[in-house]
Amino acid sequence: MNSELKKSAQNGLYEFAPDGNGCRIYHAETPRYWYNYLWNEDRYCAQISQVGHGRSYYLSEKADMCMINRDDARYVYLRDDADGTCWNIGKGPLNTEVEDYCCTHSIGHTQICSRKNGIEGSWRIFVPKKGFHEVWTLKLRNTAEQEKRLSMFSAVSFYLEGFSYPRYYEMYRCMKTEFKRELNGIYCDSAHPFAPHELYHGFLASSEPVYAWDGDLTKFCGSTSTLTLPDASTCALFQRPDIVVNGKDCTNSEASLFILGGVLQHKITLMPGEEKEIQVVFGISSSCEEACSAVKRYADAESTEREFAESEAYNYEKISSLSVKTPDQKINHMMNNWVKKQADFCIVGKKGVRDNLQISVALLNYRQEKAKEEILECLRHQFQDGHGVLTWYPYDDMRYSDQPFWIIWAVCELIKETGDLSILDTEIEWQDGGKASVLEHVKAAVNRLILDKGEHGLVKIYFADWNDALNITDDPEAESVMLSHQFCLALRELKRMMEYAGDTQYAGFLEKEYEQLKEDINRYAWDGKWYARALSSKGNVGTQDSAGSKIYLNAQTWAVLAGVADRERLAYVLEAVDSMEQDFGFPLNLPPYPEYDAHVGRMSGMLPGLFENGGVYCHATGFKILMDCCTGRGEKALKTLKKIMPDSEENPSAKSGAEPYVFTNCYSTNPEYYGKSYQSWTTGTSAWCMMGLYEGILGVKRDYEGLRISPCFPEEWEEAEVTRYFRGADYHIIIRNPEHIKNGKAEVYADGSICDSGLIPDYQDAKQHRIDVLIKRG
Template identity: 70%
Template sequence: MARMEKKIYEFTNDGNSCVIYDAKPPRYWFNYLWNENGYCAQVSQNGHGRSYYLNERADMCMINNNDARYFYIRDDETNKSWNIGAAPLNEQVESYQCEHSIGFSRLQSECQGIESSWSIFVPQTGFQEVWTFRLKNKSRKTRTLSTFSAVTFELEGFSYPRYYEMYRCLETSFDRELNGIYCRSAHPFAPHKRYNAYLAASEPVYAYDGDLARFCGAAGSVTKLDASAYALFQRPDVVVNGSDCTNSEAALFILGGVLQHKFILQPGETKEIRMVFGVSESLDEARATAKMYADAKRTESACKEAVEYNLDKYSSLSVTTPDSKINHIMNQWLKKQIDCCIVGKKGVRDNLQIAVALLNYRQEKAREEILECLRHQFRDGHAVLTWYPYDDTRYSDQPFWIIWAVCELIKETGDYTILQKKIEWQDGGAAAVVEHLKAAADCLIRDKGRNGLSRIYFADWNDALNITTDPEAESVMLSHQFCLAFRELKLLMEKIGETDYAEFLKKEYDTMRKSINEKAWDGEWYMRALSKKENIGSRTSEGSKIYLNAQTWAVLGDVVDEEKLPKLLTSVDSMEHDFGFPLNMPPYEKYSPNVGRMSGMLPGLFENGGVYCHATGFKILMDCKLGRAEKALCTLKKIMPDSEKNPSTQSGAEPYVFTNCYSTHPKYYGKSYWSWTTGTSAWCMKGLYEGIMGVKRGYDGLEITPCFPKEWERAEMTRHFRNADYHIVIENPQCRKAVTSVIIVDGTQIKGNRIPDFADNKKHEIKVILQ
C-alpha cells in the first residue's frame, strides 16, 4: 500500500492486480500485454502506449508512433469532451481508477454524469489487441454522445535502403466490411507480410479519418526535417470544436485511424462497443479477425482465456513469506516482468540472464531462449551484442554468459543430450552445443591481456565503461566471471566423462584466480579494470575509487580468499545507500577518456554513481553465498518497487515492477529511468528464490540451503523441477541465524540438503527446519 494520506494504488485480486487511483502519478505507470505470437501492447494508466509485433526472426513492426492510442468522449449537446483516463485532454474526471492486471488493463471513470470504462487485452493467439468500451448514462436525462477512437500508423522497425522510409509506402482507407480503417503497406523490402495495420469496430461507424491532420488540425501536427509528420492529440480540432470526422483517407503523411461513433443514451442505459487494433497480412485477414471480436461472447471468452493462460504459465513457482509486499511483487508481477524482457530484448547477454531466471518457472521457454542465443555466437567463441537491432560491437563478456547459462540449463533439465544438439553459428555452419561451450572457453583464454586478466574490448557488462586509451585494458569483473565459468564448466565436463578437459579448466581457473589476486587487489578491495594509463577503481585512481561489481563477483567467482574477504565486505558495506548500492563511488566529476561514457554523465546519473539495481541484484546473491541473510533481505527491500526510503511518489517508478536504476544526483534524486525491461528482475528472482529461500538447481537434483533472515519464522514456496512438483516449507522456530537444517521429504528425514530427483509427475512435501 502506498504510504501517504491519499491512497494512490493498492494490490487486489490476490496480488494479481494493481489498482491505481491517481490518473497523474509522477510518470506513466505501464502494463505490458502480449502473446506468444509476438504481439505486444504497452498500456499506461491513461490507456496510451506503443503496440508492436516482433516475429520469430526478430523483425520488428512498430505499429503506432508516439504511443498514440486514445479514446475521447464528447457530449454533443454541451460540447464538453474528456478521456476516461483524463489524458490527453487533461480534463478532470471523477471516480478514476486503472486496474493493471496480469492479463488485462481496465480504465474507468465518471464525468458529466457518464460512467465509462475501457478494457484492453491481447488474445492468447493472433496479432491484435482487443478493446471494450462501456458507457452508462447515470444522469436523469437523455444524452447524445460522440466517441472517437484514435491511433497512429507507423509500421517501422526494420532496416531498408536509404530513401525507402515506410511512410513513403503507406496509405489508409476505410473498408465497410472491416468497419474500420485499414493501413496498407507497399514496402518492397519489408521482411514479412505483416506490415499492414487496422482499427475496426463492432458497431456501425458514424464517421472516420485516415488523415490525422484532418482530425487534429493543421496546428495539431508537427513536421519533422524529412517532411514526415506526426499528430498531436492534446486538443484535436474535431473533438474540441464539436465537429465530426471528415471521412478522410490519406497517403504519405500523418496516417492513422480515427473511428467516430454516436450514441443516444437514455437515463440508466448502457452501451458497449468492441474494437480491434492490430496487424495483418491482408485485408481479408483483418476483416475475419474484426468479425470474430465483434461478438461480445467471443470477446469475453477470449479475454478469460488470455487471463487464465497468463496466470497458469506462472503457477509452477510461488512464494509466501511474512512480508506481504514481497509476496505481491515476487509472485506474479516479478515473473511477468522477467517474461516481458524476452518479448522486448534480443541480446545474447541480456536474454541469457533472463532465461536463467525463467528456468525457475518456464523451463521450455528458457531452453528455447538459451539455444537461440547460441545461434548468435561466432565460431571463434564471442557473440553479437544484440541481434535486433543487429550489433556485433566487440563486447567481452558474451562467452561467460553462454557457459553459465548452458550449465544452468542442464542442471535444471538433467538432459545431457542437449550438449550434442547441433546449433548454427552466427557466421555460418553449425556445431554441437558442447562445441559452442568450448569455443566460448577458448575465447576467454585467448582474450587474456598483459596481466593475464580478461581484456575488456569495447566494454564488458558495464556498457558505459569504455577504456578508449588502451586497447589492451583488462576487466577485473570479467576475470572474476572467467573463474565462475571455468569452475562451472569443469563440473559439467566431469559429469560427461571429459576428465582431461575438466583438469585443463581447473588449471586455467587456478591461473586466473592467482593473477587476479596478484594484479587486481588494491589493499581493501579489487580494482575494476587495469589499463596502461591508469587502473580504474583504485584508491589512487582519479575520480571513482571503488566499483561494486568487482567485489560482488570476486565472491560469486570464488576468487577472494579468507584473508581478503573481511576487508572486501567492509568496503562493500561502506557503499550502502538508502536506495541500494551505487555502481561506483564517488561519481566522476569530469569526463575521462580512460573511463569512457560513464564519466561523461552528470555525477549520480545512470552508471556514474547511480544505484544500478541490476548490480545491486548481484550483491544480494553475494550476501546469500556468504550467509549474510539480513544484509541480503535489506538489500532486496531497498531496490524493490515503492521502497520505504524511495517510494514511487519520489522515484516515479511503477509500484509493481523493478526498475533499472535510481539517481543519486541532487536534481534527479531518487528517480528512476525505466522499468520492465531490466535484468534487475532476473537477479532479484534469483536473490529471493535461489538465495534467501536457498532452493537451487544442481546436476543431481534440487539442493536447499536457505539463507534465512532471523525475523522470518516461516516461509514456503512451490517449485516444479524435472517432472515433479515440490511444496517446500522452511521453518525457523527459534528465529535466529541458522547454521544447519533438517530436511524432511514426504515425512522421512534425509541426509544432506539434496532432494531426491523423483521425476514422477507427483507433488512432494518438503519441510526444512533450521537449527
C-alpha cells in the same frame, strides 16, 4: 496488509489488489507514465500507460520490427453532444477532470474507468493468446436521469516502421488509409519494396456500425494542431483534436503519404440506466481479408469474453509453477506474479546475448521450456571464434568481452535444471555460418576467454564488459577484473558439469585454468582492501590511488560469487561493499567521476550520481543480494532486496517516479535528481532479484543431481513457503525458523525422510511432494 502497503494506500496514489495480481492507480497524474505491457507468443505487444496510450508493435522471429503507431497514439475520446463537454476515460490527453478515475494494471490486461457528465466509462485492453492485434472493450453506462446522446472517437496513428531500408524509402511514402465496409474500420495498406515480412498493414475496426471516420489525422486534429517534421510529413498532436473539442463529426477522409491514422466515430444514445458495449480491434495483418477474419472473433460480448478468458488463463498459467509466501506482503505481491511477468517481458523487449541469457536463467525457475528455447537462440548469435553479438535487434556486433561467459554459465544452469545431457549434443548454427553442438559452442566460449587473456593473465575488456559505459579505449590491452571473476565462476561450474557428464579429462583442464586465473587475479588485481575493476598500463581503474572513482561494486561481488576471495580477503571485501551502501541500494562505483575522463569513457561523461557514474544500478545490486547469501548474510540480503524494490520506504514511487509493481534499472544519487529512476520493465534487475529471493534467501537451487535446498534465511522471518516445479514433479517447500536463528543450518525432509546435504530425491513422478526445512543452530 503490511506497513508499506498501508502507507501507499493511505496516500491514495495506488494499492495492490488483495491477491497482488492487479495494481490499482487512483490518480492519472502519476510522477511519470506508469506502464503495463501485454503480449502473446506470436510476439505482438502493447504498451499501455495509466491514461491508455502507448506503443503497439510486432517483432518477428527474425527480429524484424513493425512499430504500428507513431508517438504512442492510442486514445478514446467521449463527447456529450448535448452540451459539447468532451473528455477521456483515462483523463489524458484532453486532461479534462473526471471523477472516480481508476486504472488497474493487471497481469493479463489493463482496465481504465471513470465518470463524467453522468456517464460511467470503462476501457479494457487485452492481447489475445493468438494473433497480431489487441482488443479494446469499451463500456458506457448512463447514470443520469435523462437521455444521453454521445459521440465516441477511437483514435490511433499508423507508422509501420522499424526495419532497415535504403535512404528515401521511408514507409510513409508507401502507405494509404481506406475505410473498408467489410472490415467496418480503417485499413492502412502499405507496399514497401523492402518490407521483411507481410505484416506491415495496420487496421482499426469495430464490432458496431461506424457513424463516421477519418484516415487523415489532419482532418481529425486540425491543420494547426500538427508538428512539421524535417521531411515535411506531419505528426498529429492529440491534446485538442479539432473534431472532438469543436463538436464536429469525422469527415470520412482517407489519406496517403502524410499523417495517416485511424479514427472511428460512434454515435451512442443511452436511456437512464442503459449500458452500451463496443469492441474495437487494433493491430496488423498480411491482408484486409486476414484483418476481417481477426475482427470477426470479437463480433459480440460473448465471443470477446471467451477470448479474454483464454488470454487471462494463459497469462497466469505460464507463471504459475513458482510461488512464494513470506511474512512480507509486498514481497509476495511483487514476487508471485509481477517480477515473473517483468522477466518474461524482457525476452520480448530485449534481443541481446548477455541480456537474454541472464533473463533465461531466471526463467528456468518457472518457464523451463521457454528458457531453453531462448538459451539455444542466443547460441545462434555466437561466432565460431567464441564471441557473440551484443544485440541482434538492433544488430550490434561491437566487441564486448563478456558474451562468452554468459554462454557458459547459462548452458550449465540449463543442464542443472533439466538433468538432460543430450542437450549438449544438439546442433546449433553459428552467427557466421555452419553449425556445431551446444558443447562445442560452450568450449568455443572457453577458448575465446582464454585467448583473450592479457599481460597479467586476466581477460581483456575490449570495448566494454558487462558495464557498457566503462570504455577503456585508450588501452587495447586493458584487462577486466569483473569478467575474470566471472570466468572463474564459469570454469568452476563447467568443471562440475563435465564431471557429471563423465569427461574427467576436460574437467581437469578446467580446474587448472580456474586455479591459475584465481591466482593471477589475487596477485595483480588485489588492492589491499578491495579488488580493482580493471588493469591498464594507462592507470588501473577502481583502486585506492585511481583518479576519480576508487571502488567498483561488481569487482567485489563477483569475487565472492566466484570463490576468488579467500577468507582474509573476504573480510575486507565485505567491509568495502558495506561502506558503499546508500538509502536505496548500492552505487556501481564511488565516488562518481566529477568530470569526463577519456580513460574510462562514457560513464564519466554523465553527471555524477547518474546511471553508471555512481548511480545505484539495481541490476548490480541484485548481484550483491546473491553475494550476501553466499556469505550467510541473510538479513543483509533481505534488506538489500527491500531497498531496491519499487516504492521502497526510503524512496517511494511518488519520489522516484518508477512504477510500484516492477523493478527499475537504477536510481540517481545526484543531489539534483536524488532517488529518481530512469528505466523500468526491460532490466535484468528483475531476473537477479528473483534469483536473489528464490535461489539465495530461500535457497531453492537447481543442481545436476536434483533440487537442493540451502536457504540463507533472515532471522526476522519465522516461516516461508515456496512452490516449485522441477523435472516433472511439484514441490511444496515449507521453511521454518521458530527460534529466529541467524545464519542457521537447514535440516531438510522430503515426504518425511531426511535429505543429506539438502538434496531432494529426483522424483520425476508427476506428483506433489512436501519438503520441510527446519533452521537449526549450526
